[in-house]
Amino acid sequence: MTKQPLLDATGVAKRYGAVAALKNASLSLLPGEVHALMGANGAGKSTLVKILTGAISANSGRILLRGEERDIRSPANARRAGLVPVYQEPSLIPDLDILSNLRLTRTPVEPFREWVRELGVPDLDLRETARDVPLAIQRVLDLARALAVEPDVLLLDEMTAALPANLAERVLDVVRRQSKTGRSVIFISHRFVEIAALCDRATVLRDGETVGVVDIAPGVEERIVELMLGAKVDKRRAAQTRSGPEARPEGRTRIAVRSLRVGAKLHDVSFDLRDGEVAGVVALEGQGQDELFAALAGSIKPDGGIIEVDGQAVRFTHPADAIEAGIAYVPGDRTEALAMQQSVRENIALPFSAVFRNWGPINRRREDAAVQSAIERLQIDTRAQREVQRLSGGNQQKVTIARWIAADARTLLCFDPTRGIDVGTKQEIYKLLRQLADQGKSILFYTSELEEIQLVCDRAIVIFGGRVVDVLPVGIADEAALTRAAYGLPRDASADVGILAHHAASDRAVTP
């Protein structure tokens, strides 16, 4: 193969302050190929994509287009160079009609119309306001708009994630044909099935570096998982960090979820959460875990299924209802939970004053005792306590948890509570969650860092495509097993079995 690469990026690096988002990424794209870009959460996929499409500029590295260096330091430049992205979020301006949206990007209308028909939407009214177009169709329009300018390199980020099956099929079909005309596609997806059906090669990123380029062939998914995990595979099951499944009496069922359905993302989830356990939830981004937590926390109403608390079916209409039932939600994004300009004390004590009957004079002495003991329990550094925004990220996260310790919530829903905080604080939070469970509290713990599952949890509930695909006991829930499960691959896949053979298996919901 002596074909000159269409796009050739080497040594791309991007730093944000002290943090290196990309260290040494490379990507070589041949004319006429569909190329998958893969990597675990935080591996640097989105940073690389943003650099290639001119949304951000790299600190170092070389990007060649058809063998010559091109300026792609802005999205407009990238477009002119023939690089057109379709991002996960719809990019039509909601208050303009479709025609005006096309004019805005100087998209030719006729080709656009044709592509829209091609993609399976026969009756589109260009005068319709973008806001009124269903989300799935908007995604298709985004794609059609990109195709209409005949880009050399089309960049698709989780294109099929929000599409119903029939549209997804058409999209994949069009993408495949695109490559036949000598144009190339960079395809980002969490779904091995799609990648196997569509892609020629895959570039795998890990910790900001390109760790491998593989040809897609039956059985390659094992290799890809290995590349994504790196050395971590070798030490699998070596370090059993938690003291194994000690004989603990099973707690009562605290929360029972049955066939829960929420919005377009969560389709059918059932599991139990017992007193005294930490149940881990593992999922790739956007598999419905946000909706699951929001429904349990009373933030959004489920569309179907049952949530039982202590054996009683409940219908939460407001987070206050969940809190009344002793269920507290700790969001991963601290800015969501904290009143940043208020003091540590005010933030911790906030739930005390939430309900109408507690609006009166505050009993300072009783409150001080509760707040102080929570602060001590979490060892919050209170030197800068006058405003929470002056605290470090780790201490802020502790405040969001301390609030519910002080309020004595029986169940905590922790959504990625260790995101972006220092190692020391992480350890403290692990310890705290274990202690709470040992006291009989129940904790549902979503994490994007898979090694945390074995450090903290009693078992791991794996969600893929809005369904529970596996429940792993902690003993075997190492990163390799979890990664495989999170990508919808069956538990004991041997390397010589192809992805397509498992197509049906991965779609099946495995119930505990």
Place this chain on the structure above:
Amino acid sequence: MTLATTTPEAAPLGRRIKRFMSDYPIVPLLVLLILLVLVLQILSPGIVNQRWIANTVKFAIPLALLAGAQTMVMLTGGIDLSVGTVATMAGFIVATQTVDHPAGLAMAIALVPALIIGFTNGIGVGVFRVHPLIMTLGTSLIGVGFLQVYQRTVISAGTKYPDFLVWLGTGITWGFPNALVLFVPVAVLLIFIQRRTGFGRLLYAIGDNERATRLAGVKYWQVILALYMLSSVLAGIMGLLYVGLIKAASLSLAEPLVLPSVAAAVIGGTSIFGGRGGYTGTIVGALILTVLTTLLTILQMPEGARRILFGAIVLLVTAAYLRIIEDR
């Protein structure tokens, strides 16, 4: 983590002063107030005496009351533009109703529109999520309309001012304005609510991060409804006091004080975006505005120039003050 910011010994003097100002934002305000009084004394020697102080306080109190309502609302990131109309309605109605009814009953009747407008504002902002600016502007216009209709029905009856309100509004006893009898308890109550009650805590928290309060189990509409009703009732009470002071009920009685009430709160350090500030600052803010008005009056400038200067000084003071107390 920036430990340096928490150990003042290590910081240079300028930084320490800034931190002090940030921790005690009332100090620079008091300094400014005293400066203004000094300038006044220099420009017009001998003007500052006990009588002048009592009079200044007397005229600052209605503004401070209205600004009190405004401060409470602004803590949540809202604004209440209907306070002027509510106060005007209360004042106008009490003046006309006292002709036929005993003073106590007339005052009670006068506060009914305050309750209705406060309730409407609360439902509109809290339940239907109308922006406070639009909601309170709307109810304010409706209130003025009703007042005009009402005026026609009582036009022949004339007006009468309850003796109690006149005593309260204009009287000075042993050098102290009688209005303090009303103002001191109200001020203490407002400050107590802000600092020591669950309701006050929720006002700050909502202004800071409404989503966080929701996750903590706070029902937004309940807080907002209570808040706008409180604001309206305060404005109504202010209207009663003000009509006793001015003794001329008109359809635009308290309207000129609406925007100064916002200005007093902002000068006093309450953030228009919510979450920051308090009533003590607002009180000083109201005093500053009142003294500033006097100062500009004795400068014997044309009205236009005076207004231009007033606006410019308010802008300057607010900007400078925010720079001083902001500690980033």
